[in-house]
Amino acid sequence: MQGAGATVLCKQGSLNCRSRPLQAHRSRAFATRQTRQACSRFDGATHRYACGRTLKQAALGESEAPLAADTDSSGTSFQGEDAAKFEVEQQSTAKWAFFTVELAVVLGILYLVWVAPGSGLAEPFTRNIESLAHNSHLSMLAIFGVFALVHSGMAFLRPSGEQAVGARTYRVVFAAISLPLALLAVVYFINHRYDGLALWNVRGVPGVHDLIFVLNFVSFFFLYPSTFNLLEVAAIDKPQQHLWETGVMRITRHPQALGQGLWCAAHTLWIGSSFMVVTSAALMAHHLFGCWHGDYRLRRKYGEAFEAVKARTSTVPFQAIWEGRQQLPADYYKEFMRLPYITLFFVTLGAYWAHPLMQLGSYKLGW
Numbered sequence: 001m002q003g004a005g006a007t008v009l010c011k012q013g014s015l016n017c018r019s020r021p022l023q024a025h026r027s028r029a030f031a032t033r034q035t036r037q038a039c040s041r042f043d044g045a046t047h048r049y050a051c052g053r054t055l056k057q058a059a060l061g062e063s064e065a066p067l068a069a070d071t072d073s074s075g076t077s078f079q080g081e082d083a084a085k086f087e088v089e090q091q092s093t094a095k096w097a098f099f100t101v102e103l104a105v106v107l108g109i110l111y112l113v114w115v116a117p118g119s120g121l122a123e124p125f126t127r128n129i130e131s132l133a134h135n136s137h138l139s140m141l142a143i144f145g146v147f148a149l150v151h152s153g154m155a156f157l158r159p160s161g162e163q164a165v166g167a168r169t170y171r172v173v174f175a176a177i178s179l180p181l182a183l184l185a186v187v188y189f190i191n192h193r194y195d196g197l198a199l200w201n202v203r204g205v206p207g208v209h210d211l212i213f214v215l216n217f218v219s220f221f222f223l224y225p226s227t228f229n230l231l232e233v234a235a236i237d238k239p240q241q242h243l244w245e246t247g248v249m250r251i252t253r254h255p256q257a258l259g260q261g262l263w264c265a266a267h268t269l270w271i272g273s274s275f276m277v278v279t280s281a282a283l284m285a286h287h288l289f290g291c292w293h294g295d296y297r298l299r300r301k302y303g304e305a306f307e308a309v310k311a312r313t314s315t316v317p318f319q320a321i322w323e324g325r326q327q328l329p330a331d332y333y334k335e336f337m338r339l340p341y342i343t344l345f346f347v348t349l350g351a352y353w354a355h356p357l358m359q360l361g362s363y364k365l366g367w
Contacts, residue, residue: 080245080309083225086339095236102234106179114180117365122184126367136192137278143188144279147181148286152293154178158241159300171235189279190362193267196274203270213352215266220348221341222248222259228340243302245309247335250326253313254294257287291315 114122126143133139154161154174161170202208225244231237248255264280295315298306313320320326 080243080249080305082335083244083247083249084228084335084338084340086228088339095231099231099234099236102236106175110180110183114183115365122180122187122365122367126184126188136188136195137275140185140188140192140275140279141282143181143185144282144286147178147185148289150177150181152286152290155297156293158297167239168235171233171239175233175235184367187362187365187367190359191365191367192275193271193279194273194275196278198273199277200272202272208269212266212270215262216352217348219259219262219266220344220351221336222252222255222262223344224256225249241297241301243298243306243309245313249313250321250328250332250335252315252317253310254287254291254315257284257291257315258317260284260287 112120114120117123126139129142130136130139133142154170154177158170158174161173164170165173225247226242227233229237229240229242232239252258260283264283268276268280295306295310298309302309312326314323314325321328
């Protein structure tokens with residue numbers, strides 16, 4: 001590339017890319033728009049332009065390499081993907097209809113096999129853990145430990161698993177194991193959150209509830225961007241391991257850990273029990289491990305491309321910005337004015353208002 005203010009140009013019918021400077025006022029602009037205007041090789045299956053992919057990756061229908069352009073200190077062009085991007089005109093009505101049906105079927109199977117009182121597997125599984133752990137604190141640690149082992153373990157094994165059975169099948173197996181364990185952890189937490197010692201009680205202090213609401217609300221906006229790719233999550237589209245760089249990734253390369261930290265801080269302050277402290281410690285330990293593990297898996301997949309992204313981002317929130325390694329564009333707010341975040345705004349409000357229903361459902365299950 002010729003510099004940060006460069007755009008990608010593709011020769012007609014070729015995957016080989018070259019660049020030319022842009023005007024000064026367009027410097028550091030995200031290159032996806034320019035790529036769309038200049039590249040003629042568009043992959044209809046993945047809705048992505050072929051610039052930045054190798055011939056092998058294009059032939060396989062993969063989206064392995066970053067598409068936008070930037071330049072590192074060695075002059076090599078790398079940049080991650082545009083996070084939380086959602087273009088309505090590229091969506092398939094048939095795929096979203098299938099997603100809706102699939103979701104209903106999965107929830108139905110989850111209820112029958114795992115949740116249903118008297119016949120579901122979750123209740124005996126929980127009782128077996130409690131018989132070994134002897135108290136709710138250790139039971140929570142055991143439940144979450146099993147979830148963390150499965151979740152992170154299967155993420156680590158993903159390349160070999162996908163090679164063996166295919167990306168979609170591996171995602172289905174991953175979800176079939178992870179989703180029931182995650183649900184169990186949530187229900188068990190709700191039912192036992194006040195167990196143990198009452199370490200403090202600030203629920204009557206003026207302003208505390210408002211602070212808790214804000215921390216919780218903001219925490220959900222630090223979901224990892226791949227969460228928004230629902231068609232990939234459901235294995236309708238081929239699941240990909242993405243290299244994101246815009247949006248929340250400019251603030252921290254591990255937004256999920258930051259969001260979890262905000263959530264834990266808010267709930268620990270509000271609940272004030274020893275059980276909550278133990279739960280928060282376990283959650284943060286897993287997410288801090290996830291910071292290292294996530295970097296490891298991206299480095300394993302993307303190599304030098306990841307190192308270039310890493311150089312412009314940080315694990316510690318805002319560190320890359322204050323050190324000058326990350327330059328926020330003047331219209332940075334537009335990276336959040338997208339349908340996934342607008343939807344998340346209302347979903348988060350709905351989750352807050354649904355707390356009484358969540359608690360009632362958990363109490364009835366009795367896990």
